[in-house]
Amino acid sequence: MPETKSEDYRVVGRKVKRVDALEKINGQARFAADISFDRQVHCALVIAGTAHGILRSIDTSEALQIEGVEGIFTWKDVPGENQLGEVIKDMPCLVKLGDRVRYYGDVVAVVAARDRQTAELAAGFVKLQIDELEPVLSIEEALQDRILVHEATNNRVSKRIRKGDAQGVLRESECVFEGEFYAHYQEQAYMEPQGITVVPDLDYGFTVYGTMQCPYYVQTAISNVLGLPMSRIRVIQTETGGAFGGKEDVPSYVASYASIAAFNLKRPAQIIYSREIDIQTTSKRHPVKSFYRVAMEGKKIKAVEVRAYMDMGAYATLSPVVMFRTLVHAAGAYEIDNVSIDTYGVYTNKVPPGAFRGFGSPQVLFAIESMIDDIAQRLGIDPLEIREENTLRPGSKTSTGHLIEESVGAPVTLAKVKESSKWYQLMEETIAFNSTNSDRKRGVGISHIYYGVSLGAGGQFLDKSGAHVLINKDGSVEVRIGGTEMGQGAKTVIAMIASQELGQRMDKIIVHQPDTAFVPDSGPTVASRTTIYSGNAVRNACGNLKAKLSKVFMESFSGDSDLPIFEEGIVRDGRGHEITFDSLANAAYSANVKLFESGWYETPKLSFDMEKGIGEAYVTYSYASQVVQVEVDMTTGSTRVIKAFTAHDVGKAINPDGVIGQIQGGFVQGMGYALYEDLKLVNGKILSDNFNTYIIPTIHEVPQDLVIDIVESPFPDGPYGAKGIGEPSLMPVPASIANAVSMAIGKRVRQIPITPEYVLRLIEEKKD
Numbered sequence: 001m002p003e004t005k006s007e008d009y010r011v012v013g014r015k016v017k018r019v020d021a022l023e024k025i026n027g028q029a030r031f032a033a034d035i036s037f038d039r040q041v042h043c044a045l046v047i048a049g050t051a052h053g054i055l056r057s058i059d060t061s062e063a064l065q066i067e068g069v070e071g072i073f074t075w076k077d078v079p080g081e082n083q084l085g086e087v088i089k090d091m092p093c094l095v096k097l098g099d100r101v102r103y104y105g106d107v108v109a110v111v112a113a114r115d116r117q118t119a120e121l122a123a124g125f126v127k128l129q130i131d132e133l134e135p136v137l138s139i140e141e142a143l144q145d146r147i148l149v150h151e152a153t154n155n156r157v158s159k160r161i162r163k164g165d166a167q168g169v170l171r172e173s174e175c176v177f178e179g180e181f182y183a184h185y186q187e188q189a190y191m192e193p194q195g196i197t198v199v200p201d202l203d204y205g206f207t208v209y210g211t212m213q214c215p216y217y218v219q220t221a222i223s224n225v226l227g228l229p230m231s232r233i234r235v236i237q238t239e240t241g242g243a244f245g246g247k248e249d250v251p252s253y254v255a256s257y258a259s260i261a262a263f264n265l266k267r268p269a270q271i272i273y274s275r276e277i278d279i280q281t282t283s284k285r286h287p288v289k290s291f292y293r294v295a296m297e298g299k300k301i302k303a304v305e306v307r308a309y310m311d312m313g314a315y316a317t318l319s320p321v322v323m324f325r326t327l328v329h330a331a332g333a334y335e336i337d338n339v340s341i342d343t344y345g346v347y348t349n350k351v352p353p354g355a356f357r358g359f360g361s362p363q364v365l366f367a368i369e370s371m372i373d374d375i376a377q378r379l380g381i382d383p384l385e386i387r388e389e390n391t392l393r394p395g396s397k398t399s400t401g402h403l404i405e406e407s408v409g410a411p412v413t414l415a416k417v418k419e420s421s422k423w424y425q426l427m428e429e430t431i432a433f434n435s436t437n438s439d440r441k442r443g444v445g446i447s448h449i450y451y452g453v454s455l456g457a458g459g460q461f462l463d464k465s466g467a468h469v470l471i472n473k474d475g476s477v478e479v480r481i482g483g484t485e486m487g488q489g490a491k492t493v494i495a496m497i498a499s500q501e502l503g504q505r506m507d508k509i510i511v512h513q514p515d516t517a518f519v520p521d522s523g524p525t526v527a528s529r530t531t532i533y534s535g536n537a538v539r540n541a542c543g544n545l546k547a548k549l550s551k552v553f554m555e556s557f558s559g560d561s562d563l564p565i566f567e568e569g570i571v572r573d574g575r576g577h578e579i580t581f582d583s584l585a586n587a588a589y590s591a592n593v594k595l596f597e598s599g600w601y602e603t604p605k606l607s608f609d610m611e612k613g614i615g616e617a618y619v620t621y622s623y624a625s626q627v628v629q630v631e632v633d634m635t636t637g638s639t640r641v642i643k644a645f646t647a648h649d650v651g652k653a654i655n656p657d658g659v660i661g662q663i664q665g666g667f668v669q670g671m672g673y674a675l676y677e678d679l680k681l682v683n684g685k686i687l688s689d690n691f692n693t694y695i696i697p698t699i700h701e702v703p704q705d706l707v708i709d710i711v712e713s714p715f716p717d718g719p720y721g722a723k724g725i726g727e728p729s730l731m732p733v734p735a736s737i738a739n740a741v742s743m744a745i746g747k748r749v750r751q752i753p754i755t756p757e758y759v760l761r762l763i764e765e766k767k768d
């Protein structure tokens, strides 16, 4: 087994203070709702309030009478293109009179008023007349195509993998298993709701402030909606209180609504969503229904066939790209020669799901990992051993036939959880507990996953990042990147990289809020790509600056010096020359040396055949293995996680504390998905539209023991070997919990969330 090695550095890999901690604790940090401008109006949305129908009339007369209302804008007031969507532009910005409304949260009008309360009140007085149509509310109904959400068919988007001959092997095999799984919605539940302010600016365009992951998406969307060149739209990210994918494409829509008010009133316009509007109208994790068939030969997986159906809701939004990840991850972290996967996205008259930590993969990882577990149980193979037998390892080919030779830590992560959980002993203890308890039952579950880092073959054209680094004459360093900090710790990692490269102290380095005026389009801050992409861009810029400073250093000792080393704010050579970084910066300034550089990193080119789904799907993969122990109350059906052991191959932990934070947060969010979070809809209206009815885990549900192992199997193209951790922190969780509950109750869990009602239903079912 390859033991993982990573180098030692002065800053990278060490313990540091989080650079944005103080301001976020003392209240100085300004989030979307904390900024305001002179003469600013506040906006509220008028939404359809019905799942499917024809918009017959919009009556604003009564609302306009309300004191403090400054204007109400409809499709007629959109100066540019009244159309939104990152991939397929199938979503109206504001629904046009006579057109269809396709979900409860479709936006019809924007009300602007002197304050938020007045705007929200007035929105309730805008009267819509909608001729209701029968809605499509499930994947099954959508597939019938009896009612169409758009034209032609509801089954609009599909992707596939054909590797080897899965059908042939399944036909011939004597040992075939089948399974059907369903994963429900999950709401991102970021603390800070959506919010944007659009301000007419000095350049006769608009400056946009707000909570977001992707400033360049927002810039493009407003440019289209207002019909202005991108050069007239400047986007600055405010501090962002969580996103988890929910602020990938959504802020483009939020900003579009506010920009229509700002454009028409020629005044700053702010919109801050209420939690209810946020949950009713914005993206979630996709519901996915999947069907699996697996052929075994001994302990070896010979073939996997998958059909997975995603509910795209009323508009495609990001679904076509989310689906690429569903496709690539559906057969799991295993080497399988024969793979046939079909993924389909169907339209329904419901809220359009989109990006959420894992991006279409947790649903199918839950399914494949449940399937493998079920097979192990039926064949009497230890669930850990079946994974050891089939795992990807250096030299394996993934389900898309991608030969992976480097940075494949999967066998190591499995070994780590085997060791940390004391696997065999834990199993025995659990079985012993169950033999003496009948009202409570315990179970142990394992999962093993892989994650394609960055945008992959489907999104290569977006996979680049810029940076801008400036050194002032006092030695202070300004770093600007195109990636956003949303709580995940990007600023700290970037400051560490700059500190490592320049040898300047961390406290002399500032990483600014992203601003499209300073750094060119750097792609989206998604797909666990920021450390690699913004990190490499910063490293690149810093390398050039350091070369210049080295030259100034050597010139100042008129040829009597060696190439200096830069450490902790001091620059020195081997001949006893030493100067502070700050003095050297000042010397460079006085010598008229250019002390700003841009950095750039673009993705290594991937070769992929979209027709067959064969090729290099992603630049590299992160790996994780996880063991959990749960206890189920057999009377109430409720489950709690007692212990968890999780191991993650991150390539290199640049900021180990940050990596641990991601893994802890991802675990809790994954546990919420698996056990507690249950979005309730009736006729396309979400009933659980606040946190009194949509239940997310609290500190009380966090297991006492959450043991984390960081595995470092370096990725040669990553900064210092780093890969991504943002999403893989969540991805193994639903599967390991589902497998543990299955063992506890002696029935196979086939859906998430594993609510108490569902557990009781399974317990009461006849033994299968």
Ligand code: MOS
Residues within 6 Å of the ligand: 213, 244, 245, 246, 248, 355, 356, 357, 358, 359, 525, 526, 527, 528
């Ligand atoms: Mo993330 S789910 O790739 O925004």
